[in-house]
Amino acid sequence: MEILKEGIKYPKEWVGSFTNVHKFAHLAPDFLYIETRFKLSILDVLKSKNKKIVYFDMEEPNRYFLNDPEFRREKYEFYFDKILTMCPYTAIWLNKKQGKERRMPVFYPIDPDIGPQKMKKEYDVIYSGGLYDPWMFDDVKAISKFNYKFIAHSGILAYKFLANNYFINKIRSKFPKYKIFEAGRKYITESNIPHLEKWNIMSKTKITITHSIVPCPAACLKNIYRADGWQDNEAFRLLPRPNIFSPFKNFIDTLLGKIYLVPQLKSRAFEAALCRSLILCRKDPWNVIERFFEPNKEFVYYEPGKLAEKVKEILADWPKYEIIIENAHKKFIAEYTTQRFFEKYLKNIEF
Numbered sequence: 001m002e003i004l005k006e007g008i009k010y011p012k013e014w015v016g017s018f019t020n021v022h023k024f025a026h027l028a029p030d031f032l033y034i035e036t037r038f039k040l041s042i043l044d045v046l047k048s049k050n051k052k053i054v055y056f057d058m059e060e061p062n063r064y065f066l067n068d069p070e071f072r073r074e075k076y077e078f079y080f081d082k083i084l085t086m087c088p089y090t091a092i093w094l095n096k097k098q099g100k101e102r103r104m105p106v107f108y109p110i111d112p113d114i115g116p117q118k119m120k121k122e123y124d125v126i127y128s129g130g131l132y133d134p135w136m137f138d139d140v141k142a143i144s145k146f147n148y149k150f151i152a153h154s155g156i157l158a159y160k161f162l163a164n165n166y167f168i169n170k171i172r173s174k175f176p177k178y179k180i181f182e183a184g185r186k187y188i189t190e191s192n193i194p195h196l197e198k199w200n201i202m203s204k205t206k207i208t209i210t211h212s213i214v215p216c217p218a219a220c221l222k223n224i225y226r227a228d229g230w231q232d233n234e235a236f237r238l239l240p241r242p243n244i245f246s247p248f249k250n251f252i253d254t255l256l257g258k259i260y261l262v263p264q265l266k267s268r269a270f271e272a273a274l275c276r277s278l279i280l281c282r283k284d285p286w287n288v289i290e291r292f293f294e295p296n297k298e299f300v301y302y303e304p305g306k307l308a309e310k311v312k313e314i315l316a317d318w319p320k321y322e323i324i325i326e327n328a329h330k331k332f333i334a335e336y337t338t339q340r341f342f343e344k345y346l347k348n349i350e351f
Contacts, residue, residue, distance in 0.1 A: 001028030001346065002051075007039035013195050015267040016058055020111035024342040029349065030073030031081070040070055043079045050329050055080040056106070060087040060260060061235040063221040064227050072223075081351050086265045088291065089234035090289060097229055104318055108267040112333060114196065115274045116203040123147050125311055126202055127209040128268070128279070131184040133259050139209060139282075140187045142308040146315075149205060151198055152191040206321075207314060208272035209307070210299075211282040212289050215263035218253035221246075221260075235263050238285060263288050271301065273332035278325050280310065287322050292336070296326040 003022050010016060016036050024034070031110045032046060035056035046053060057063070063071055080102070085091050088105035095101050128151035128348050129136070140150050190201070201207055216224075216239070224230050225242055239260050240246070263286035270292075272279045279299035293299045299320070302310035314321050334340070 001025040001030070002032050003300040004032060004034040007035050007042045009038055010036040013192075013203060015108065015110075015195065015271070016056075018111060018114060018195060018346065019109045019338050019341070021338055021342060021346070023111070024339065028342070028346050031349070031351075033346070037250070040073055040076050043076050047079050052081045053079060054082045054084065054349065056084045058086050060085045060090040061233060062214050062216075062264060063231065064224045065216060067223045067226075074227075077281055082349060084315070084345055087235060087263070088265075088288065088292070093229070093233040094236075097232070099263070104345060105291075105320070106345055107336050108221075108265070108270045109336065109338040110267075110270055110332075111338045114339065116196075116200050118276055119200070119203045121204060121212055123149050123201070123205040123207045124315060125149075125207040125209065125280075126151070126205040128198060128202075129153055135282075137184050138305070139307050140184060142208065143311065144187050146311060149189045149201055150187050151193060151201065152185075152188045169220060202272060202277050203275040204276050205248060206318065207280050207311060208268060208275070208277040208282055209282075210266060210268040211284070212263055212266055212269075212286065213261045213282070213284050216260040216262045218250055218258040218260070221250055232279065234286075236264075243329060261285070265289075269293060270332060273298075273328040273336070276325050276329050278314065278321050279312070279328055280307075282307075292341075293331060295326060296324070298324060298331050300324065 001024075003025055013035075013177045019032065019035065021035065029064075031052035031054055033054050033056070037059070043053075059071070066072065069075060083103045084106045086106065086108070091103035091105045095103050124146040126149040127140055128149075129141060130153050131137050131140060143150070179220065190198075221239060221242075224236060224239065230236055231241065239262070240249075260286065263284065265288050269270050269279050269281065269289055273293070279289075279293065280302055281299055283303055287301075289299065295301055300310070300314070
């Protein structure tokens with residue numbers, strides 16, 4: 001197995017940089033493996049070498065959100081002989097549509113050799129990410145009542161009621177250094193720190209807040225509608241179906257920052273399991289996390305709007321939840337390491 005090293009677009013400090021699949025490359029058949037966003041134009045050269053190509057797509061189903069051909073990569077869809085995808089619903093949809101099992105739904109692999117050791121807990125609860133939706137803002141406010149950590153990634157840290165408002169975003173883009181309407185910024189404890197440092201903090205924290213959804217702004221609907229048969233993808237089942245009034249409604253919703261929910265498997269649950277921090281996951285209409293961890297045995301749900309109450313409940317009965325943490329860690333080591341990823345999806349891959 002050869003791993004693509006040229007034309008990579010992702011930064012070093014990204015969760016996909018910590019798979020370390022290269023450690024097992026010599027044990028795999030002869031094919032080219034790509035696991036990050038890269039310059040798609042090089043595919044024309046790669047395909048001419050007549051080598052099988054396996055792509056690990058970490059951006060489905062949200063690659064349909066944008067109109068950018070480099071992000072959607074529809075032109076290059078059939079350049080890949082196999083696609084490992086984070087979205088089980090997109091895998092089912094496109095395998096059926098294309099009449100071939102080209103996609104395999106997978107998990108987030110992490111090399112445990114670079115993970116932190118078991119550490120004494122110093123903090124109650126942690127959330128890492130951006131604030132792209134009002135409920136995310138509410139959740140960070142909720143955990144700020146405890147001994148918490150909020151590690152902000154690059155991205156919008158928007159004020160609750162104006163998270164994706166068209167006009168507000170225009171104003172903010174004109175005056176980027178003034179952090180206009182970014183009330184969430186005051187809750188930050190660390191920002192854009194190295195990934196391994198984040199894991200160290202997570203390992204010192206009792207509870208890690210996770211979710212398995214991605215906000216879909218109303219402005220993105222028209223791009224999703226461009227995908228033939230999009231409505232057959234279970235990931236998009238809560239999106240409105242277009243009708244004659246859709247252009248006007250979508251215009252208003254875009255101005256007001258309307259957000260829809262779409263499932264997206266995140267790395268945070270696997271990272272929390274690695275770091276021995278309790279996975280506290282927001283309940284949603286899909287609950288894709290249950291494909292990998294068992295509720296109340298390896299992770300715990302919280303209901304939307306009731307995060308603070310759930311955190312209090314957990315902290316008041318902590319020994320009970322320490323068992324759940326150890327169950328999740330054992331499950332991760334047994335099932336979700338890079339070695340298991342390689343053995344399950346790459347070692348004996350069939351084209």
